[in-house]
Amino acid sequence: MTTTGERPVGFGRMTRKEDARFVRGHGTYVDDVRLPGMLYGAVLRSPLAHARIVSVDTSAAEAHPKVRAVITGETLAGLGLAWMPTLSYDTQAVLATDKVRFQGQEVAFVVAEDRYAARDALELIDVEYDPLPPVVDARRALDPGAPVIRDDKEGRTDNHVFDWEAGDRAATDEVFARADVVVGQDMLYPRVHPAPLETCGTVADMDAVTGKLTVWSTTQAPHAHRTLYAMVAGLPEHKIRVISPDIGGGFGNKVGIYPGYVCAVVGSIVTGKPVKWVEDRSENLMSTSFARDYHMPGEMAASRDGRILGVRVKVLADHGAFNSTAQPTKYPAGFFHIFTGSYDIEAAHCEVTGVYTNKAPGGVAYACSFRVTEAVYLVERMVDVLAAELGTDPAELRMRNLLRPEQFPYRNKTGWEYDSGDYPRALRLAMDLAHYEELRREQAERRERGELMGIGVSFFTEAVGAGPRKHMDILGLGMADGAELRVHPTGKAVLRISVQTQGQGHETTFAQIVAEELGIPPEDIDVVHGDTDQTPFGLGTYGSRSTPVSGAAAALVARKVRERARLVASAMLEVSPDDLEWEKGRWFVTGDPDQGRTMAEIALAAHSTLELPEGVEGHLDASCVYNPPNLTFPFGAYICVADVDAGTGQVKVRRFVAVDDCGTRINPMIVEGQVHGGLADGLGMALMQVIAFDEDGNCLGGSFMDYLLPTAVECPSWELGETVTPSPHHPIGAKGVGESATVGSPAAVVNAVVDALRPLGVRHVDMPLTPAAVWRAARGQPFRSDLAIT
Amino acid sequence: MQITVTVNGERYTRGVEPRLLLVHFLRDDLGLTGTHWGCDTSNCGVCAVWLDGAPVKSCTVLAVMADGHEVRTVEGLAHGAELDPVQQGFVACHGLQCGFCTPGMMMTARWLLDHDPDPSEEDIREAVSGQLCRCTGYENIVRSIRWAAEHGGAARPAEEDAGREEVRT
Numbered sequence: 001m002t003t004t005g006e007r008p009v010g011f012g013r014m015t016r017k018e019d020a021r022f023v024r025g026h027g028t029y030v031d032d033v034r035l036p037g038m039l040y041g042a043v044l045r046s047p048l049a050h051a052r053i054v055s056v057d058t059s060a061a062e063a064h065p066k067v068r069a070v071i072t073g074e075t076l077a078g079l080g081l082a083w084m085p086t087l088s089y090d091t092q093a094v095l096a097t098d099k100v101r102f103q104g105q106e107v108a109f110v111v112a113e114d115r116y117a118a119r120d121a122l123e124l125i126d127v128e129y130d131p132l133p134p135v136v137d138a139r140r141a142l143d144p145g146a147p148v149i150r151d152d153k154e155g156r157t158d159n160h161v162f163d164w165e166a167g168d169r170a171a172t173d174e175v176f177a178r179a180d181v182v183v184g185q186d187m188l189y190p191r192v193h194p195a196p197l198e199t200c201g202t203v204a205d206m207d208a209v210t211g212k213l214t215v216w217s218t219t220q221a222p223h224a225h226r227t228l229y230a231m232v233a234g235l236p237e238h239k240i241r242v243i244s245p246d247i248g249g250g251f252g253n254k255v256g257i258y259p260g261y262v263c264a265v266v267g268s269i270v271t272g273k274p275v276k277w278v279e280d281r282s283e284n285l286m287s288t289s290f291a292r293d294y295h296m297p298g299e300m301a302a303s304r305d306g307r308i309l310g311v312r313v314k315v316l317a318d319h320g321a322f323n324s325t326a327q328p329t330k331y332p333a334g335f336f337h338i339f340t341g342s343y344d345i346e347a348a349h350c351e352v353t354g355v356y357t358n359k360a361p362g363g364v365a366y367a368c369s370f371r372v373t374e375a376v377y378l379v380e381r382m383v384d385v386l387a388a389e390l391g392t393d394p395a396e397l398r399m400r401n402l403l404r405p406e407q408f409p410y411r412n413k414t415g416w417e418y419d420s421g422d423y424p425r426a427l428r429l430a431m432d433l434a435h436y437e438e439l440r441r442e443q444a445e446r447r448e449r450g451e452l453m454g455i456g457v458s459f460f461t462e463a464v465g466a467g468p469r470k471h472m473d474i475l476g477l478g479m480a481d482g483a484e485l486r487v488h489p490t491g492k493a494v495l496r497i498s499v500q501t502q503g504q505g506h507e508t509t510f511a512q513i514v515a516e517e518l519g520i521p522p523e524d525i526d527v528v529h530g531d532t533d534q535t536p537f538g539l540g541t542y543g544s545r546s547t548p549v550s551g552a553a554a555a556l557v558a559r560k561v562r563e564r565a566r567l568v569a570s571a572m573l574e575v576s577p578d579d580l581e582w583e584k585g586r587w588f589v590t591g592d593p594d595q596g597r598t599m600a601e602i603a604l605a606a607h608s609t610l611e612l613p614e615g616v617e618g619h620l621d622a623s624c625v626y627n628p629p630n631l632t633f634p635f636g637a638y639i640c641v642a643d644v645d646a647g648t649g650q651v652k653v654r655r656f657v658a659v660d661d662c663g664t665r666i667n668p669m670i671v672e673g674q675v676h677g678g679l680a681d682g683l684g685m686a687l688m689q690v691i692a693f694d695e696d697g698n699c700l701g702g703s704f705m706d707y708l709l710p711t712a713v714e715c716p717s718w719e720l721g722e723t724v725t726p727s728p729h730h731p732i733g734a735k736g737v738g739e740s741a742t743v744g745s746p747a748a749v750v751n752a753v754v755d756a757l758r759p760l761g762v763r764h765v766d767m768p769l770t771p772a773a774v775w776r777a778a779r780g781q782p783f784r785s786d787l788a789i790t
Numbered sequence: 791m792q793i794t795v796t797v798n799g800e801r802y803t804r805g806v807e808p809r810l811l812l813v814h815f816l817r818d819d820l821g822l823t824g825t826h827w828g829c830d831t832s833n834c835g836v837c838a839v840w841l842d843g844a845p846v847k848s849c850t851v852l853a854v855m856a857d858g859h860e861v862r863t864v865e866g867l868a869h870g871a872e873l874d875p876v877q878q879g880f881v882a883c884h885g886l887q888c889g890f891c892t893p894g895m896m897m898t899a900r901w902l903l904d905h906d907p908d909p910s911e912e913d914i915r916e917a918v919s920g921q922l923c924r925c926t927g928y929e930n931i932v933r934s935i936r937w938a939a940e941h942g943g944a945a946r947p948a949e950e951d952a953g954r955e956e957v958r959t
Binding site: 018028194281676679713715718 | 882
């Protein structure tokens with residue numbers, strides 16, 4: 001039970017401060033914002049995946065009595081806004097001018113008096129297209145003669161985006177050459193979509209008198225958006241205010257800037273009125289940032305006695321029509337090169353080739369921790385393939401190869417320095433919670449009876465908290481985050497942070513961090529976020545970075561305040577600051593604990609007429625910027641138990657045990673909630689979610705009728721365990737947890753299903769493991785679920 | 791056309807287009823933005839409200855179909871200043887994260903408990919299976935509804951409210 005009667009002054013379980021408004025229906029999401037005179041925008045989208053635009057006739061739409069403006073690519077080209085930079089130094093069409101490059105691409109924008117009229121007017125726009133052959137299968141994108149998607153780029157003759165590699169190729173080849181056993185498995189991590197229940201949208205309000213643009217937007221990174229608006233539109237940054245109000249889930253879907261946002265801004269400038277644009281579900285699924293789409297032929301080398309020696313892979317990455325992935329500049333494949341996982345591997349090498357296809361742009365989203373998700377899936381599937389080859393129990397094989405506690409800090413073979421961990425302890429705990437040996441006995445009995453029961457294990461190492469600014473940036477903006485803390489005269493406080501909650505509970509957790517440092521109850525600390533006019537600069541919430549980066553900033557700024565309080569207390573008590581000691585909530589005189597002052601007393605004195613020593617400013621307020629020295633590396637061990645119906649191929653996940661180690665837990669209730677959500681995500685991806693395409697490039701996952709998400713019925717009751725290994729370099733030892741379960745769980749589910757199918761000779765099945773996919777795999781006739789191409 | 795709808799006990803008369811969806815009527819015409827919109831296809835259930843005492847997905851009900859009928863939304867769930875046990879349960883058990891699915895989930899939960907004061911975990915999962923949550927993995931939603939059942943959440947005349955454990959928010 002997660003209820004709690006006592007409210008901690010600091011870390012511990014407590015109910016959330018933000019819930020009071022949410023359970024009353026008083027949240028304020030972007031679509032709840034309503035301004036006087038507000039108009040509504042709607043986007044006309046391409047029905048074709050690849051076509052040249054011959055003409056766009058907007059005259060009938062403009063004649064609609066409720067239409068105030070129709071904006072086309074041509075309109076934007078006149079303003080120099082037809083194309084915008086992406087977060088990966090590519091360009092993306094705001095509204096198409098020359099060609100459309102994916103089904104659902106933005107072609108025109110209508111501004112009308114209400115949302116229904118705006119939709120009506122879309123029907124009145126006549127676009128003539130000249131269809132072109134699309135590139136749908138990434139494996140064909142680099143074929144000689146493949147249609148060139150990005151012919152907007154001068155001199156471009158192919159669909160190549162980048163080549164990137166990490167690790168040591170020669171050393172890896174050498175290890176593979178001498179290994180007793182080499183296994184290979186081609187696997188696909190199909191395209192999926194984060195699908196937050198709130199779609200993306202914005203309300204843009206340009207004040208013609210003051211020249212100030214206010215944008216309420218579904219953004220996980222309000223400060224980054226403001227800077228980009230300034231760079232793209234040439235607006236002065238101090239005249240832009242981005243407000244990210246309550247956000248109905250993000251999962252990486254709300255990191256980037258979408259054409260609709262820019263169109264709403266232009267619409268407001270053109271009409272002089274606030275303009276609201278909120279996409280519908282199909283628009284969300286078909287045009288905003290997808291995730292994954294990694295084709296991964298993995299190989300693993302090992303000794304006969306089960307020592308993993310090397311791992312390598314040559315990834316083909318489908319980036320869609322524009323390279324708009326959101327990730328640190330140095331890393332075009334994100335942090336995929338952490339694909340050595342949790343094991344003491346001698347050598348590793350990966351290559352990633354990115355290609356354009358006629359699909360929606362994006363790529364880094366859906367709680368993927370900059371593609372650690374793909375990396376963990378690859379290595380955890382390969383370990384199971386190896387275990388099957390060796391005839392070894394997969395848990396035992398992992399235990400034999402896991403990094404040992406004494407190896408930390410551990411530098412892996414592609415350059416990451418893992419901060420801390422006790423991996424065998426986490427796996428042992430997961431096995432104990434699952435009663436692993438008993439499960440194996442039950443499985444043996446069921447197999448005797450012809451039943452298909454599987455047990456899947458995965459172990460993951462996450463890499464979160466990006467990141468050290470000299471290595472990590474988004475479009476040149478270093479990934480450090482600020483915090484400001486003000487303590488009012490009566491001892492109440494307001495903390496201003498740069499990150500933005502989309503449900504993670506920052507208003508509670510961050511108050512608890514300050515509470516822990518200052519001894520002020522969390523109820524007395526207001527957390528302000530999601531408004532660029534009111535908060536310090538920072539790169540926002542994604543990649544599980546809020547606690548590792550901004551949480552550290554919150555702790556450090558509170559410590560600054562504490563030190564300021566010490567100087568004031570020393571004046572109050574007429575002793576040297578060196579003679580004061582801290583206990584939570586008060587400074588007292590060493591050796592005389594009765595002589596002390598609480599934070600509230602000190603705060604009042606700091607604002608009073610009390611004479612302060614030379615050089616000591618009044619008040620207690622402070623600010624800081626936290627530049628992380630390294631990433632943090634949460635980890636965990638997951639065990640999934642699944643039953644497969646041999647007749648229908650239907651998978652039922654019976655049990656799921658998850659042991660997570662995210663370092664210090666600020667609010668265990670919230671941490672557990674984060675894990676629950678990620679486990680459901682992973683189960684959904686493993687069993688049902690895929691954004692597929694047909695041979696014409698039509699998106700086959702454009703609604704919740706087609707893009708299936710798990711409900712309460714498919715999800716088991718999650719069984720959680722925990723170990724706590726604090727991060728040695730983080731001020732409070734916290735590592736971040738938002739994406740751990742999404743990263744770690746898909747492999748456990750797939751491993752369980754493949755384990756169930758082993759008696760039928762199945763070694764691998766690509767996600768999603770729909771009944772059809774499982775049924776076909778069981779009969780030796782696997783198919784690709786991401787492409788409806790015969 | 792003109793319609794009169796009773797929402798949370800209050801009568802509203804408005805002129806609407808025949809095609810106007812109930813969810814937009816509630817949100818845009820009445821300003822009751824606690825009911826959300828999420829998918830258009832009746833799959834996600836963030837728009838769930840009561841129509842004449844039973845949950846419906848208001849994205850697939852026309853406002854004119856509610857003419858002369860009674861609607862209850864999340865704004866009508868609390869009893870004055872006091873939260874309904876379902877609302878208390880969602881707070882107590884961390885049954886919400888981003889809060890977007892929460893109003894719809896709670897309306898279904900309230901209906902479930904009105905009809906089954908002691909639902910099993912399986913009953914609860916079945917009851918909310920027409921609604922999606924992307925944050926909680928459903929675990930704490932199930933616990934929240936069980937909490938409500940165990941804390942006076944069943945059929946509830948107001949006088950029974952006294953003595954219930956209060957959850958601070």
